[in-house]
Amino acid sequence: MSEKDDGKVRLDKWLWAARFFKTRALAKAAIEGGKVHCRGERCKPGKEPKIGEELVIRAGFDERTVVIQALSAVRKGAPEAQLLYAETAESLVRRENAAAMRKAGSLGVETDGKPSKKQRRALQRFRSDAG
Numbered sequence: 001m002s003e004k005d006d007g008k009v010r011l012d013k014w015l016w017a018a019r020f021f022k023t024r025a026l027a028k029a030a031i032e033g034g035k036v037h038c039r040g041e042r043c044k045p046g047k048e049p050k051i052g053e054e055l056v057i058r059a060g061f062d063e064r065t066v067v068i069q070a071l072s073a074v075r076k077g078a079p080e081a082q083l084l085y086a087e088t089a090e091s092l093v094r095r096e097n098a099a100a101m102r103k104a105g106s107l108g109v110e111t112d113g114k115p116s117k118k119q120r121r122a123l124q125r126f127r128s129d130a131g
Contacts, residue, residue, distance in 0.1 A: 001017035010074040011036070017072045019081040020057055021063075035059065054088075061098060075120040 009017075012027040015036070021027040028045045030036055036043060037056040049055070049068050057064045066085040075081070115123065 008048055008069050010045060011038070011043060011047045011049050013073050014068075014071060014084070015057070015079065017075045018077060018084045019075070021057065028058065029056075039111050055085075061093070061102060062095050064095065 015027040016024045031045045037057040053068050065088045069082045
């Protein structure tokens with residue numbers, strides 16, 4: 001990054017540098033898909049984030065609310081990347097609770113396994129009658 005454009009970085013590049021996404025292409029796709037909100041609104045990959053702005057980032061099952069602490073267009077190690085943002089306390093508690101619920105199995109559908117031959121035939125009959 002040259003000296004004259006210091007402080008100007010694209011949002012997709014910042015998300016990549018902060019290690020929220022493995023590639024800039026994934027960061028751009030997430031932004032365009034509405035998975036990243038800035039100040040409660042969807043944003044574009046070329047948006048210039050500012051220090052102090054709050055971002056809501058959804059990736060997988062997790063939703064993080066982070067406040068931008070520093071700007072960087074260079075991807076560094078994880079300890080340096082974590083200095084670029086601060087996750088809010090309420091976001092951290094929400095993520096821990098969601099992880100605990102997933103671990104307990106309360107979000108998934110539980111079955112007794114795959115259906116037997118008799119059950120499969122009954123399902124096929126039901127589907128052919130309903131359709």
